[in-house]
Amino acid sequence: MRRFLSVSLTALLALTPGMLLAQQGGGGGGGGGGQQRQSQRPAAGAGQKAGQGTMDRTRDRMMDQTRQMQRSQLRTQATTQQRDQYRDCDKTMAQTRTSAREMTRTAKSDSFNSEEARRQDEQLRDQMRTMQQDRQRLYEGLSEEQQKAVQQRHENMEQIHGRIQNRLEAMNNELASAEPNGKVIAAHARETEREMKRYQKTFQEMGKDLGLAND
Numbered sequence: 001m002r003r004f005l006s007v008s009l010t011a012l013l014a015l016t017p018g019m020l021l022a023q024q025g026g027g028g029g030g031g032g033g034g035q036q037r038q039s040q041r042p043a044a045g046a047g048q049k050a051g052q053g054t055m056d057r058t059r060d061r062m063m064d065q066t067r068q069m070q071r072s073q074l075r076t077q078a079t080t081q082q083r084d085q086y087r088d089c090d091k092t093m094a095q096t097r098t099s100a101r102e103m104t105r106t107a108k109s110d111s112f113n114s115e116e117a118r119r120q121d122e123q124l125r126d127q128m129r130t131m132q133q134d135r136q137r138l139y140e141g142l143s144e145e146q147q148k149a150v151q152q153r154h155e156n157m158e159q160i161h162g163r164i165q166n167r168l169e170a171m172n173n174e175l176a177s178a179e180p181n182g183k184v185i186a187a188h189a190r191e192t193e194r195e196m197k198r199y200q201k202t203f204q205e206m207g208k209d210l211g212l213a214n215d
Contacts, residue, residue, distance in 0.1 A: 075211025107186035
């Protein structure tokens with residue numbers, strides 16, 4: 001019995017190194033296979049980027065076509081009265097920008113004249129009121145479909161108008177002081193002109209959307 005156990009133990013010990021080597025070899029082979037499989041995976045490269053670029057261009061082209069179709073539909077709804085109102089509003093906006101530019105020059109002048117600046121301030125305020133009233137009248141006269149198409153632009157113009165009003169109020173307060181500061185007034189007038197440029201540009205884009213202006 002003891003001899004049998006001794007022989008069995010000796011045989012087991014003799015086989016153990018081979019079994020370990022076989023297991024290690026299998027593990028190594030598995031690792032090599034994993035590396036091989038990994039190397040066979042397709043890498044995200046120029047082909048995928050090119051495909052994405054094509055999809056983006058196709059999407060943009062479809063969006064442009066949709067906008068053109070919408071503009072064509074809205075253009076059929078535009079009336080002669082709306083086109084006349086649009087032109088009048090755009091003209092008033094251009095005049096308001098000019099008034100703000102002239103006020104900037106007056107305030108920056110070495111021979112700053114506060115009385116002249118007050119006169120120009122009053123003129124600018126009158127033009128702003130007329131411009132806003134005319135634009136609001138035009139918007140309210142649009143059909144429900146037309147209003148929906150330009151709702152975002154309308155809201156943007158309302159926000160810009162609010163900023164312009166804040167500038168005009170600050171400028172008016174400075175002019176009402178005992179010794180108005182020309183540089184402060186010039187800064188407000190210059191920013192008013194910049195905001196007016198944004199205002200008019202947004203209005204012109206709205207006109208294109210509605211077919212009231214040339215593209």
